[in-house]
Amino acid sequence: MLNQRSRFIFSALCFGFAFLYIPILLVIIYSFNDSRLVTVWGGWSFRWYVELFNNENILNAALLSFQIAAITATFATIMGTMAGFIMARIKKFRGRLLFSGMIASPLVMPEVITGLSLLLLFVSLQDFIGWPTSRGMNTITIAHITFSMAYVAVIIQSRLTEINESLEEAAMDLGARPLRVLWDITLPIIFPAMISGWLLSFTLSLDDLVIASFVSGPGATTLPMLIFSKVRLGVSPDINALATILIVVVTLGLCIAAWITSRQNRSAK
């Protein structure tokens, strides 16, 4: 009876994982397909990878995406850390509830709404103060920072509430001024959380299609936007190769973030 039940659970698990990961696996396998037709297997080959690296459009889009992701991650980490710090360490101030609500709202806001409202903001800013003069990399980066920093703020806040405040008080008692305490004690302890926040923002930015499509202008095409427009004309095999590279990058990022978090948990014990 028990055996039967566990066999059922096991097969359900296998089916679930197969449903999630077989398509991804197929993309990876077909990226090495020699055939021009996506659905027909024509033997192993690296030709689509070679073609990919000779395609200037794709390389430019990839470069743009990585640049945006890196800038976004850095700024989102700095600003998100500050916001998380305030949420965790300052118990009472005017408008705290509003502040915390506004920090958390990008997490639940539909991307379409965020994208549309940011577009409207950028357009009216251009009308009133003449900036941004054109939409492109700068507007996409700003848009990405706004929603990524919410994730960082949540990560930092939860890490800071785990840390006993007496650590900071002890440092102050031993002769460190408040800024010194931040530098010597607080930042080193939350540093792993900041790294995982950075990696998370990087992946979020690299991954985003909807918001980028709204706030981008002519001439600025991110990788997801390029893939999406190419797929509309039919799936070409080089997209498989591109997707495989993206999968590898994102998986690496997530693994590093998970490794850092688990190490940090172990040292906290």
Next chain:
Amino acid sequence: MTSDEKNFIEIKGVSKHFGDVVAVDNVDLAIKKGELFSILGASGSGKTTLLRILAGLEIPSQGSILIDGVDMTSVAPYNRPVNIMFQNYALFPHMSVFENIAYGLKKEGLQKESIEEKVQKMLALVKLEGYENRKPNQLSGGQSQRVALARSLVKEPKVLLLDEPMAALDKKLRQSTQFELMDIHYELGITFVIVTHDQEEAMTLSDRIAIMEQGQFVQIGSPNLIYENPRSKFVADFLGNINLLEATITEQNDKEIVVDCAALGGELKFDQTEQANASEMTVALRPEKVMIEKNIPTNDDQSHIKGIVEDFGYFGNLSIYRVKTESGHVIQVSKQNRDRVEQSIKWEDEVYLSWDNDSLMLLGE
């Protein structure tokens, strides 16, 4: 007048409010140089808040703090000649034992060699030589406590504040650590202020104890004085075991007060200079000051009553009896087990209780 005779720490009219809550209520206290002083109280009595005020981690709502004659009321914690050891030790998890202890010295801007020397001296003092490269998560509770102690002593503060220093240790370790702490205090001559809820700990460690209740001191004095002459029913009950028996004043004049105490068999006389303003009083009697025997006591100086053993607990070194007297009151008695024989007094035995009349204390509320 030398500084040893002056008051080293002076707390003058200090209050601390958190919103509507009064944590510390207009407290005055003077601590002498080199004293080992305990603040004893239940949780929520305001003792930790007072300690944090001394450390500079809280600013008092009213009043002032003087340490070694200097007003410290609004001096920031990093500028005070005071160090605190936290209840949870607060060791920096990302630093080694050496770096933890050296942190305060580095902030002073000391030379590397003299930091090294001082840290090694501290490690020797707390018996942790060879542990300098361990991280805090590789230390046991007792070791963590020693590192925290070393870290707060290494700057040679004028005053060391300890917040529940033994609370996280198990009972055996606690006792040996108490004696080590007393040795360290004796060796360094630093003024110690300890906050604790553990009355045994306060009794063993301290030169003087202040008992705190609802943000105020109810009695300050040596452990011996407070134990034998508690000022109120609360203090008597808080420190050790005691029988508290109801009594009514029947007569009082300049020299004495006569009360009627049913539990102890009638009228009792107390020499009293202070007039009691309530007619209901409490007669207090420590369990170890009552003798328990099966035969009628023959000593004429002592009073005695008859009772039946209702309950009985054997602790090895002593036995505790709960005796129901003829009047129906229950009196607790403790007896040292001086002889290596089987317990002769058991449940339901008829016994006689006797005591010296000067063991009795008359207390107000």
